[in-house]
Amino acid sequence: xxxxxxxxxNLKKKGIRSYLTLLGICIGILAIVSLxxxxxxxxxxxxxxxxxxxxxxxxxxxxxGNFGPPGTDTVNPLTFSDVEEIKKLSSVRxxxxxxxxSGKLEFNNKVVFGYAMNIPEGDDRDFVYNQIEAKxxxxxxxxxxxxxxxxxGYNFYADKVGIGKPILPGNTVKIQDKSFEVVGxxxxxxxxxxxxxxFMNEKELQSLFNNGDELNLIAVLPTDKENMDxxxxxxxxxxxxxxxxxxxxxxxxxxxxxxSLAQINSILNAIQIFVILVASISIFIGAIGIINTMTTxxxxxxxxxxxxxxxxATNNQIFMQFFVESGILGLIGGGIGIFLGIxxxxxxxxxxxxxxxxxxxxxxxFFLIFFSLLxxxxxxxLAGILPxxxxxxxxxxxxxxx
Amino acid sequence: xxxxxxxxxxxxxxxxxxxxxxxxxxxxxxxxxISIDIKRGDFVAVMGPSGSGKSTAMNLIGSxxxxxxxxxxxxxxxxxxxxxxxxxxxxxxxxGFIFQQFNLIPTLTVFENVVLPMTLQGVPQYxxxxxxxxxLHRLDLWERRNxxxxxxxxxxxxxVAIARALANDPEVILADEPTGNLDTKTGLRVMxxxxxxxxxxxxxVFVTHSPELAKKYxxxxxxxKDGKIEKITKERKKE
Numbered sequence: 104x105x106x107x108x109x110x111x112x113n114l115k116k117k118g119i120r121s122y123l124t125l126l127g128i129c130i131g132i133l134a135i136v137s138l139x140x141x142x143x144x145x146x147x148x149x150x151x152x153x154x155x156x157x158x159x160x161x162x163x164x165x166x167x168g169n170f171g172p173p174g175t176d177t178v179n180p181l182t183f184s185d186v187e188e189i190k191k192l193s194s195v196r197x198x199x200x201x202x203x204x205s206g207k208l209e210f211n212n213k214v215v216f217g218y219a220m221n222i223p224e225g226d227d228r229d230f231v232y233n234q235i236e237a238k239x240x241x242x243x244x245x246x247x248x249x250x251x252x253x254x255x256g257y258n259f260y261a262d263k264v265g266i267g268k269p270i271l272p273g274n275t276v277k278i279q280d281k282s283f284e285v286v287g288x289x290x291x292x293x294x295x296x297x298x299x300x301x302f303m304n305e306k307e308l309q310s311l312f313n314n315g316d317e318l319n320l321i322a323v324l325p326t327d328k329e330n331m332d333x334x335x336x337x338x339x340x341x342x343x344x345x346x347x348x349x350x351x352x353x354x355x356x357x358x359x360x361x362x363s364l365a366q367i368n369s370i371l372n373a374i375q376i377f378v379i380l381v382a383s384i385s386i387f388i389g390a391i392g393i394i395n396t397m398t399t400x401x402x403x404x405x406x407x408x409x410x411x412x413x414x415x416a417t418n419n420q421i422f423m424q425f426f427v428e429s430g431i432l433g434l435i436g437g438g439i440g441i442f443l444g445i446x447x448x449x450x451x452x453x454x455x456x457x458x459x460x461x462x463x464x465x466x467x468x469f470f471l472i473f474f475s476l477l478x479x480x481x482x483x484x485l486a487g488i489l490p491x492x493x494x495x496x497x498x499x500x501x502x503x504x505x
Numbered sequence: 506x507x508x509x510x511x512x513x514x515x516x517x518x519x520x521x522x523x524x525x526x527x528x529x530x531x532x533x534x535x536x537x538x539i540s541i542d543i544k545r546g547d548f549v550a551v552m553g554p555s556g557s558g559k560s561t562a563m564n565l566i567g568s569x570x571x572x573x574x575x576x577x578x579x580x581x582x583x584x585x586x587x588x589x590x591x592x593x594x595x596x597x598x599x600x601g602f603i604f605q606q607f608n609l610i611p612t613l614t615v616f617e618n619v620v621l622p623m624t625l626q627g628v629p630q631y632x633x634x635x636x637x638x639x640x641l642h643r644l645d646l647w648e649r650r651n652x653x654x655x656x657x658x659x660x661x662x663x664x665v666a667i668a669r670a671l672a673n674d675p676e677v678i679l680a681d682e683p684t685g686n687l688d689t690k691t692g693l694r695v696m697x698x699x700x701x702x703x704x705x706x707x708x709x710v711f712v713t714h715s716p717e718l719a720k721k722y723x724x725x726x727x728x729x730k731d732g733k734i735e736k737i738t739k740e741r742k743k744e
Contacts, residue, residue, distance in 0.1 A: 105624070112612040410608045413569060414622040414669065415597015417590040500570045503608070 110428035124396040125436035127389020132440030132475050134382040140448025142375045144465045145455060159328055161335055163321040166354040179354050180317040188341055189323060194334040196326045199227050200318040202308055208301060209277035211268045219301040221308045242272030242287025245304055253283045256298040257291040264299060279311055331359045390486040397429050397490035408494055409502030418495040425491035426484055433483015441475050516677060516708050517543040517566055522575035524561050535561040537732040548703045549710045550723030558732040563712045567600050567679045568592050597626050601670025605682035607662040609654040615665050616650040622672040640668045660691035667698060678702060680711040696722050
């Protein structure tokens with residue numbers, strides 16, 4: 104028989120009560136869908152940031168092991184002599200020291216704080232340009248022998264750093280109160296780190312920031328990309344020797360991009376698990392609401408159950424009627440939740456990307472939609488089992504009496 | 506030999522049936538050791554004042570209720586041995602119910618109410634809709650097919666109930682005070698309709714507290730009092 108039509112009529116008749124019952128499931132599913140969409144968007148955004156800093160490079164950092172940028176007052180910093188030693192390893196094709204320092208930039212009478220990165224000289228310069236696939240969208244990149252010059256990330260050009268005016272090649276900016284000529288703009292990388300960076304020749308950066316020989320990071324290109332772990336082990340062994348530390352008590356970290364990505368993913372996964380936990384509680388409460396509504400419904404429709412039985416409905420048919428009705432309650436709640444959740448998730452991802460300057464579009468996850476719908480139907484139906492059993496077990500004579 | 510012939514003609518047979526209810530510490534004997542034989546094609550009235558057990562008897566005849574003692578046969582089958590779902594199937598196929606309160610499903614239209622018993626029996630959609638249309642035309646309700654029960658009069662509702670009772674072509678129609686909620690004229694129309702159905706060969710059993718109604722329409726009257734059968738009378742009808 105057409106349980107669905109029946110269920111629909113009954114739910115419609117109950118009006119506002121049905122909708123209130125839907126709320127719990129709706130909020131739970133909304134939370135799950137929006138946060139999973141958001142989480143996936145975030146993951147994609149973070150991965151894309153990573154992608155720019157190249158997936159071929161192994162990074163070496165002094166411990167404290169702060170990922171990426173600065174403030175790194177490490178006890179025993181890495182230096183250029185470490186870079187030279189690493190270069191000598193047979194499993195290393197190239198290594199370059201990276202300094203990323205924070206400072207202020209002044210233009211158009213406005214001051215913004217941000218990061219500057221060193222560009223080394225000679226072959227190393229080509230290596231760095233290669234790795235970041237540097238191409239000027241306007242003007243040119245830095246060359247050996249340039250002094251008093253910088254080139255900037257895309258966001259300075261696109262007026263996304265809060266200065267209120269695009270910075271163009273030829274403009275003069277003040278960095279740490281010293282004037283620099285902007286020679287060019289790096290094309291858009293879609294990474295908020297890269298797009299907000301100021302690029303300076305290494306020597307100038309060292310003297311401007313009094314940075315000495317300290318490096319924030321050494322980027323290492325392995326000879327054999329398929330064998331990154333071998334390179335990683337070699338670098339670790341070498342640095343242990345130089346720094347005189349034992350296995351297990353290293354004051355530096357060598358990380359392959361996969362490992363770093365995996366670490367970030369595991370953090371994001373943990374967040375998602377927490378979200379799912381919270382959403383589950385809301386869904387659980389929603390399910391209790393459905394049980395409550397359906398139990399009331401069975402009492403109210405006792406007479407109807409009696410009539411149905413008198414005209415030949417089996418216990419199973421009565422059970423199915425209430426079971427399906429309960430499932431549909433869940434399904435409608437879930438459906439509304441999915442709809443709102445996707446909207447929230449979508450705009451959330453767009454928002455995050457605007458904020459960090461990425462351009463990842465959120466993906467509509469049909470797998471997620473399908474399973475959320477299925478799940479909300481099942482939750483509703485499960486919540487309906489006890490009331491439906493109660494309905495089915497009514498004695499027809501008692502039920503007819505109403 | 507004679508007994509066997511009788512049982513062939515018998516459609517519902519209650520043998521020494523009793524139904525007791527527990528009310529706190531007391532046991533209420535709603536019906537106590539009654540035997541009722543309903544022959545195929547008969548027009549039976551179950552008469553009695555309120556509290557005489559006539560409604561309980563009706564529920565037992567219609568297999569809505571199970572006896573505390575005794576056996577109930579539908580045709581050859583002892584239905585007191587069946588479970589709830591088997592009983593439901595038997596009710597749906599063989600018995601059409603008409604109630605004093607009409608008892609239509611309020612969320613379904615007239616048409617859907619008539620289709621419902623066939624749906625419950627798994628009759629294919631085309632067939633059940635065709636059948637419902639035929640029955641509704643016969644009961645002069647086709648114009649009302651898309652109305653909901655609360656949009657039509659009591660007499661019309663009772664006719665919808667009759668239409669629903671006829672949906673699965675049952676051999677027996679059980680009517681519990683079918684005219685109880687209707688004015689005299691409408692009530693008589695309903696009874697006339699039951700008479701027509703009886704003339705087609707259907708077995709009609711109705712419960713009433715009105716001796717006039719029972720005498721006017723029934724061929725066999727069971728007079729109940731205090732849960733027991735007081736007497737059985739046969740009425741001769743002019744054909």
